[in-house]
Amino acid sequence: MEEQRKIFSGVLFVIVMICPSGFGHPGYRLKIPNGLNVPNPCFNVGGLWNGVGHNIEIGGGALNPFGKDFLDANGTWTQELCMTDSDSDGKINGLELGDFNCTWFEGQPPMGDATGHPGICEPMDDPKCIEINKDVSCR
Numbered sequence: 001m002e003e004q005r006k007i008f009s010g011v012l013f014v015i016v017m018i019c020p021s022g023f024g025h026p027g028y029r030l031k032i033p034n035g036l037n038v039p040n041p042c043f044n045v046g047g048l049w050n051g052v053g054h055n056i057e058i059g060g061g062a063l064n065p066f067g068k069d070f071l072d073a074n075g076t077w078t079q080e081l082c083m084t085d086s087d088s089d090g091k092i093n094g095l096e097l098g099d100f101n102c103t104w105f106e107g108q109p110p111m112g113d114a115t116g117h118p119g120i121c122e123p124m125d126d127p128k129c130i131e132i133n134k135d136v137s138c139r
């Protein structure tokens with residue numbers, strides 16, 4: 001039993017070491033304005049949404065529309081990505097992430113605070129958002 005526990009711990013350690021992904025890609029979050037401070041749009045949850053490009057808060061799994069657009073932009077905050085409304089809620093990504101003039105670049109403080117989530121249509125109970133957010137998990 002003790003031996004099994006040691007083997008399990010060892011396997012778990014290896015998995016954790018070789019799979020650093022899944023927790024909101026800290027490196028990617030520094031490549032977008034306010035990437036570490038994107039509000040969680042789920043009602044009655046609060047806090048931050050760390051997996052900014054993903055459908056679940058902790059990241060990993062499927063990409064949300066912003067994650068797909070970010071990938072298409074080769075993981076770079078471009079003028080085009082800033083001007084895009086990835087989640088189709090009527091607010092461009094730059095507005096949601098506090099880069100109101102689309103002038104931010106990596107390493108700079110953003111112009112303002114993030115006002116929304118660029119990959120999740122808000123408000124979430126808006127009829128137009130329900131279909132767009134069908135893969136989003138608020139658990």
Ligand SMILES: [Ca+2]
Pocket residue numbers: 085086087088089090091092093096117118119
């Ligand atoms: Ca939007």
